[in-house]
Amino acid sequence: MKKRRVISLLIAALLIVVFGAATGGAKAAGVVRVTVTATPSQLSEAGAVELRISIENGTDSTMEHVSVFGKGVTGFTAPIAAGETENVYIKDYWVAENMIGKPITVTVSYTLNGKTQKSFGSVTVSRLEIAPDVALERTSDVSVQEIGKPVVFTYTVYNKGVNRVADVIVRDTFTDEALNAPFSLSPGDRRQVQHTFTMRQDMASRPSVSFVSNGKKYVNTIDVLYVTTPEASLAVEVSASKTEVKPDEEITVTCKVTNKIGQTIRDVSVADETGQSLGDSFDLGAMQTKTITKSVKLTADRAFAVSAIGYVDGSKVEASSGTVDMRLLKTEPQPDMLKMKAEPSLTQLEEAGTVTFSITVSNLMEDTLTDVVISEKTLGEIATFDSLVTGDKLVTKDYEVTADQVFAFTVTALDSSGNRYEVDSGDIEILVGPRGSVTPTIPADAAAAGGLGTFLTIVLIIVGLIVVAGAVLIVLLVQERKAKKLAAAAPPPAPESTAPLPDVTPETVVEEDEDASFIPPEIEEAPPEEEAPTEEETPSESPQDAETEPEPGGEEKKGIDDIENPVD
Numbered sequence: 152m153k154k155r156r157v158i159s160l161l162i163a164a165l166l167i168v169v170f171g172a173a174t175g176g177a178k179a180a181g182v183v184r185v186t187v188t189a190t191p192s193q194l195s196e197a198g199a200v201e202l203r204i205s206i207e208n209g210t211d212s213t214m215e216h217v218s219v220f221g222k223g224v225t226g227f228t229a230p231i232a233a234g235e236t237e238n239v240y241i242k243d244y245w246v247a248e249n250m251i252g253k254p255i256t257v258t259v260s261y262t263l264n265g266k267t268q269k270s271f272g273s274v275t276v277s278r279l280e281i282a283p284d285v286a287l288e289r290t291s292d293v294s295v296q297e298i299g300k301p302v303v304f305t306y307t308v309y310n311k312g313v314n315r316v317a318d319v320i321v322r323d324t325f326t327d328e329a330l331n332a333p334f335s336l337s338p339g340d341r342r343q344v345q346h347t348f349t350m351r352q353d354m355a356s357r358p359s360v361s362f363v364s365n366g367k368k369y370v371n372t373i374d375v376l377y378v379t380t381p382e383a384s385l386a387v388e389v390s391a392s393k394t395e396v397k398p399d400e401e402i403t404v405t406c407k408v409t410n411k412i413g414q415t416i417r418d419v420s421v422a423d424e425t426g427q428s429l430g431d432s433f434d435l436g437a438m439q440t441k442t443i444t445k446s447v448k449l450t451a452d453r454a455f456a457v458s459a460i461g462y463v464d465g466s467k468v469e470a471s472s473g474t475v476d477m478r479l480l481k482t483e484p485q486p487d488m489l490k491m492k493a494e495p496s497l498t499q500l501e502e503a504g505t506v507t508f509s510i511t512v513s514n515l516m517e518d519t520l521t522d523v524v525i526s527e528k529t530l531g532e533i534a535t536f537d538s539l540v541t542g543d544k545l546v547t548k549d550y551e552v553t554a555d556q557v558f559a560f561t562v563t564a565l566d567s568s569g570n571r572y573e574v575d576s577g578d579i580e581i582l583v584g585p586r587g588s589v590t591p592t593i594p595a596d597a598a599a600a601g602g603l604g605t606f607l608t609i610v611l612i613i614v615g616l617i618v619v620a621g622a623v624l625i626v627l628l629v630q631e632r633k634a635k636k637l638a639a640a641a642p643p644p645a646p647e648s649t650a651p652l653p654d655v656t657p658e659t660v661v662e663e664d665e666d667a668s669f670i671p672p673e674i675e676e677a678p679p680e681e682e683a684p685t686e687e688e689t690p691s692e693s694p695q696d697a698e699t700e701p702e703p704g705g706e707e708k709k710g711i712d713d714i715e716n717p718v719d
Contacts, residue, residue: 185272284312385470
C-alpha cells in the first residue's frame with residue numbers, strides 16, 4: 152500500500168516538473184510580434200513610402216542582437232527587454248510598379264536565451280485608383296474662310312490630374328489620321344499640337360484626345376466648332392401671323408437671324424425682298440440668334456422674304472430666307488348666298504334653366520363653302536365644318552341661362568374664289584323670372600297654321616253643345632209624357648159617402664182629356680152586394696180572373712175600371 156502511494160507521489164511530482172519545464176521553456180522562447188506599416192498605404196504608380204517596423208518582445212527574456220532585413224531593408228536596434236516594443240523606420244522605401252498590390256516582407260533576427268531566432272512581418276501597398284484629369288482645348292485662326300484657303304487649328308492638352316499619362320494622341324473629325332506622334336504628360340504639364348486644313352467646303356471640327364493612365368486607356372471629346380464659307384455663316388428664317396388677309400388688315404412678320412460660327416459677325420443688316428430695311432444694323436455674337444418683328448399691310452398678293460448681310464474679319468457673310476406667300480382676299484362676295492336662322496326653344500323662363508337653340512345654316516350657291524364656322528359673340532365657337540354643300544345644315548346647342556341674356560350668332564365661310572362670307576342672326580333675348588302676362592313667341596308659320604285649327608275647334612265645340620242640348624231636351628219631353636200617363640192611370644182616394652151609385656151606361660160617360668188625373672167625385676161605385684151585374688154590363692171573365700180572390704178595396708177598383716173602360 153505504501154509503495155503504491157510513493158509511486159503515485161513520484162508520478163505527480165514528475166508531471167509537475169515536466170509541465171513547469173514546458174511552460175517555462177515556452178515563455179522563454181516567447182511570443183515576438185513583428186508589425187509592418189507603410190505611409191502612404193496606396194500608390195497610383197511606382198513611388199516612395201515610409202515603412203515602420205514594430206517589434207514587440209512578449210517573452211520574459213531580453214532580446215539581443217536584434218537586426219532587420221528584407222528586400223531593400225537593412226536595420227538594427229538595441230536589445231529589447233521583456234515586455235518592451237521597439238520601432239525601426241525605413242524612410243523613402245521605393246515601391247516599384249510591379250510591387251504595388253503585393254506584400255513587402257520584413258525579417259527580424261534576434262538572440263533569446265542564447266539561441267538565435269527569427270520573426271516575420273509584412274505590408275502591402277495597394278493601387279490608388281484616381282481618375283485621370285486630362286483636358287483638351289481647340290482654337291482656329293478663322294471661323295469663316297473662302298474655298299481653297301487654309302484654316303489653322305491649335306490643340307492644347309493639359310494633364311490636371313495626379314497621375315502621369317502616356318500615349319497621348321489628338322484626332323479630329325475632318326481627318327482619319329492622328330494629328331501627332333504619341334507623347335506622355337506628367338501631372339501639371341501641357342503640350343500643343345497644330346494642324347493646317349485647306350478649306351474645301353463647310354466643315355465641323357470635333358476633336359478628341361486619347362491616353363493611357365494606370366494601365367487603362369481613356370478618350371475625351373470636346374464640342375464641335377464650325378468653320379463655314381461666307382455664304383453659310385448666317386441663317387435666316389421668316390414666318391407670318393397670317394397669310395390671307397382683308398385690305399388694311401395688318402400681318403405680323405417674324406424674322407430670326409442666327410450666327411452659325413464661333414466668331415462675332417459685325418454690322419448685320421436685315422431687309423425684305425423689296426430692299427426695305429427691317430431696322431438698324433447690329434452685331435451678332437457667336438452661335439447667337441436675334442429676332443425681329445414687323446407689321447405689314449398688303450395691297451396685293453406678296454411673296455415675303457428676308458436677307459441678312461454681315462462681316463467677319465473683313466469677309467462678307469450673307470444669307471436669305473425662304474418665302475412666305477401672302478394673299479389679299481377679295482372684297483365683293485356674292486350677296487345673300489349664305490343665310491342663318493337661330494330659333495330658341497323658349498324666350499321666357501320662370502327660373503334658370505336650359506334653352507336649346509336650333510341654328511340652320513343655308514348655302515344658297517352652287518359652289519361648296521369651306522371653313523364654315525358657327526359662333527356666338529360672347530360664348531365663342533359652336534361648330535366648324537370643312538365644307539358645306541348646297542342646302543341646309545342644322546346645328547343644335549344647349550345653353551344654361553341663369554339671368555336675362557342676349558344671344559347673337561354668327562356664321563362665316565369661304566367660297567371657292569376665296570371670298571369670305573359672314574352672316575349674323577341678330578340679337579335674341581332670353582328672359583328669366585316672372586314677367587306677368589307673357590305672350591309666348593310663336594313662329595309666323597306656326598301662327599298661320601294654328602289660327603285655322605283654333606277656329607275649327609271652336610265650331611266643333613259649339614256643334615257638340617247643340618247636340619248635347621237637343622238630346623237633353625228630348626229626354627225631358629219623354630219623361631214628362633210618361634209622367635202624365637202615370638198620373639192618369641193612378642186611382643183617386645176612396646169617397647166617404649156610401650150612397651149607391653147611379654146606373655151608368657157607356658153612353659152617359661163623359662170622355663176625359665188624357666191629362667185628367669182624377670175621377671169626378673159625383674160618381675160613386677155601387678156596392679157589389681146590392682146589385683148583381685147583368686150580362687150586358689159585366690164583361691166576360693177569364694178563367695184566371697175567376698180564380699183570383701179580390702183584394703181589399705177591390706170593389707172600389709172595379710167601379711173605377713167600369714168608368715175608365717169606355718174612355719179607353
